[in-house]
Amino acid sequence: MNTSDIEHAMSELRLHGMHQSWQSLLETRSYQELSLLDGLKLLLDAEKLERDQRRVQRLRKAARFRYQANLEELHYKASRGLDRNTIAVLADGQYIAKGESVLISGPTGSGKSFLASALGHQACQLSYKVAYFNMHKLSHQLLLARTDGTILKMLDKIARTQLLIIDDFGLQPLEAQQRLDLLEIIEDRHRSMSTIIASQVPVASWYDVIGGQTIADAILDRLIHTSHRIELKGESMRKKL
16 A cells, blocks of 8 residues: 555545644655654544544534634723622533533623633533523524424423523513523523523622523522622723723
């Protein structure tokens, strides 16, 4: 078998990472300096890295983030209320493994959506399945699913998502069916799957946004007691930019 046969076999088997590494070895002739075991390990490592990168790309595409963001882009200032240690704790993804919530609040333009997106991208990097929703669009999709009879399928899909991000929560008070849907979503995820909620409404006012005393109590009880709280402050980051 010559080098062309090897490259053809790699292409047929879709060993793209291995193929690229093999071509690099041929171009630099460095394969001549490698033992069989060392060369094989190098090719396998290249294939694993390429597959890991493709998996992360698929997860990020499926999540449909609002922003292409990462934790390295965050601005840490005391006036913003963003603590570097808190982000470091969240960066390792243990809160997702434990089914804990992250509640992000702050005024318009303070960076809530960007932070939620950055945490979501980091979760994808750690191989977690993520779904990103604007609260209004989530409610609309649930309404459509209820209309066409796919509501149970949609709720099951949300329940199995390892990290659910709900952005722009609280812009409008919830209607009766919306609060029931939210209760079912939060109940399904309680202590098993993680949820990030971003809102310009302070957490202390979420009770009024949800409405319905019994349901509001049930939702907040499941969210707040296992949550990491981030309260952003200061003037709009968009204005500064």
